[in-house]
Amino acid sequence: MSTPTPETGNSGPDFDPTQPPTLPTVLRALAEDAQTLIEAEAGFVKAAIGFAVSRIKSIAIAAVLALFFLFFTLMAGVVGLLLALSQVIGAWAAAGAVTGVLALLTLICVWRLVRSGKQMIAVLTGKAGEAV
Numbered sequence: 156m157s158t159p160t161p162e163t164g165n166s167g168p169d170f171d172p173t174q175p176p177t178l179p180t181v182l183r184a185l186a187e188d189a190q191t192l193i194e195a196e197a198g199f200v201k202a203a204i205g206f207a208v209s210r211i212k213s214i215a216i217a218a219v220l221a222l223f224f225l226f227f228t229l230m231a232g233v234v235g236l237l238l239a240l241s242q243v244i245g246a247w248a249a250a251g252a253v254t255g256v257l258a259l260l261t262l263i264c265v266w267r268l269v270r271s272g273k274q275m276i277a278v279l280t281g282k283a284g285e286a287v
Contacts, residue, residue: 233257 176184233253240249 237246237249237253240252243249244252
């Protein structure tokens with residue numbers, strides 16, 4: 156809290172450096188400090204939001220490209236696995252095995268997604284002890 160002193164420029168006609176500051180003077184200084192703090196915090200939040208907005212387009216484009224390339228990488232892996240397994244167990248068995256494994260992985264991911272969603276909803280609604 157800034158107390159009125161000649162150095163801070165808060166020396167009014169009733170300022171006496173030999174006397175302790177009065178309650179109204181202290182409260183006025185406190186209100187000025189609070190206003191300065193609020194203005195600084197608002198400026199910081201505004202700058203942070205501006206930065207995030209300016210970067211979100213490039214982040215979204217990079218995420219879409221990464222998912223695009225990931226999809227085709229996984230497709231190449233699946234096709235390679237089918238080709239390799241078809242030499243060992245036959246084409247239909249290879250297709251069934253790869254499809255079964257992919258279906259199992261999909262079910263595991265969906266199960267984890269549902270569980271995480273239920274936990275998030277429980278935390279947000281205040282019923283954290285009910286969802287496991």
